Amino acid sequence: MIRIPDTPAQEKKVPAYILGIETSCDDTAAAVIRDHYLLSNVIAGQAVHERYGGVVPELASRAHQQHIIPVVEAALQDAGVTKEMLHAVAYTRGPGLMGSLLVGTSFAKTFAMGLDIPLIEADHLDAHILAHFIEGPDHPYHPPEFPFLCLTVSGGHTLLVVVEEPSQMKVIGRTIDDAAGEAFDKAAKILGLPYPGGPAIDKLAKEGNPSAYPFPKPRIPGLNMSFSGLKTSFLYFIRDRLREDTGFISSNLPDLCASIQNTIVEILMEKLEDASSVTGIRNIALAGGVSANTLMRAMLTEAGTRNGWKTYIPHYRYTTDNAAMVAITGYFKYIRNDFSSQESTPYTRTTR
Ligand code: KG4
Ligand code: ZN
Numbered sequence: 001m002i003r004i005p006d007t008p009a010q011e012k013k014v015p016a017y018i019l020g021i022e023t024s025c026d027d028t029a030a031a032v033i034r035d036h037y038l039l040s041n042v043i044a045g046q047a048v049h050e051r052y053g054g055v056v057p058e059l060a061s062r063a064h065q066q067h068i069i070p071v072v073e074a075a076l077q078d079a080g081v082t083k084e085m086l087h088a089v090a091y092t093r094g095p096g097l098m099g100s101l102l103v104g105t106s107f108a109k110t111f112a113m114g115l116d117i118p119l120i121e122a123d124h125l126d127a128h129i130l131a132h133f134i135e136g137p138d139h140p141y142h143p144p145e146f147p148f149l150c151l152t153v154s155g156g157h158t159l160l161v162v163v164e165e166p167s168q169m170k171v172i173g174r175t176i177d178d179a180a181g182e183a184f185d186k187a188a189k190i191l192g193l194p195y196p197g198g199p200a201i202d203k204l205a206k207e208g209n210p211s212a213y214p215f216p217k218p219r220i221p222g223l224n225m226s227f228s229g230l231k232t233s234f235l236y237f238i239r240d241r242l243r244e245d246t247g248f249i250s251s252n253l254p255d256l257c258a259s260i261q262n263t264i265v266e267i268l269m270e271k272l273e274d275a276s277s278v279t280g281i282r283n284i285a286l287a288g289g290v291s292a293n294t295l296m297r298a299m300l301t302e303a304g305t306r307n308g309w310k311t312y313i314p315h316y317r318y319t320t321d322n323a324a325m326v327a328i329t330g331y332f333k334y335i336r337n338d339f340s341s342q343e344s345t346p347y348t349r350t351t352r
Contacts, residue, residue: 024096090330173223
């Protein structure tokens with residue numbers, strides 16, 4: 001059950017229609033939510049980055065400028081909501097790429113000011129976590145019970161977060177270098193796979209043997225993690241094998257994908273189990289782009305059965321970047337009167 005925070009929703013219009021806007025990286029997204037019920041969810045990706053093997057910030061902000069108005073119009077239209085019906089506009093303030101964030105921030109500020117409705121800022125990582133509370137027409141509603149532990153794994157961040165309630169989250173572990181998603185993307189690049197690498201590795205790994213190549217796992221004390229050593233050892237391993245056999249990658253691709261994926265997911269799962277032991281929390285959730293990973297999802301379910309956890313795996317659609325998660329974050333802030341100022345500026349790095 002969602003615990004509605006103590007602050008009463010004074011003079012709040014119920015139901016509340018909230019527009020969410022997400023432009024932190026290379027997806028321009030808008031969504032409309034009625035309380036926590038999702039009415040629309042529109043995402044425009046940016047194919048322009050594919051040929052560069054990664055996101056080019058300048059091109060991302062230009063593409064956001066082109067996409068933002070049609071994407072918002074489509075979100076309103078799909079929801080059957082006019083802009084006059086909106087009660088608030090929520091947007092991602094950070095972390096992310098400055099040029100990308102500025103497009104969403106400026107749009108949201110202008111839109112809220114023009115409609116004379118509250119502006120709400122969302123932290124991108126909080127939003128990934130709160131995606132668990134989205135109710136939709138075509139998926140079961142299975143929100144986590146508080147407090148829960150959320151392994152938040154994306155292209156830029158890897159965090160272990162204790163979630164006491166929607167507005168109270170505490171980071172208890174993090175990567176000390178690369179993010180898990182970055183490890184997937186870099187490994188994929190070494191293998192000559194397209195960006196983003198996570199989905200490509202996931203797909204190929206299905207045909208491979210996860211024990212074919214045992215890569216070393218780092219020993220990092222406490223609940224922190226590291227992925228840069230793994231990336232380097234993978235790079236050197238591939239380089240050395242290619243010297244002996246130029247066709248090494250192509251003849252072993254599924255096994256290589258399955259092995260690197262298995263190592264990344266095992267590092268994450270071991271820390272998640274440690275975090276549950278340390279905190280005593282047994283409500284366990286996943287969030288962020290890497291939570292789309294097939295093995296990650298299966299291993300959480302397996303660990304849940306083994307440890308007697310209640311596990312929460314986000315609907316596939318809310319794992320990678322989207323604006324539905326920003327809209328639900330906006331809803332939680334709306335009912336607490338937690339509004340943003342027109343003077344607030346984007347932040348590129350996490351504040352936690
Ligand atoms: O949350 P997200 O969409 O964007 C950030 O906030 O960074 O996460 C993107 C990351 C990328 O690194 C991508 O490779 C990874 O999530 N990812 C996956 C899968 N789908 C996306 N990693 C592993 N397996 C997947 N199926
Ligand atoms: Zn994200």
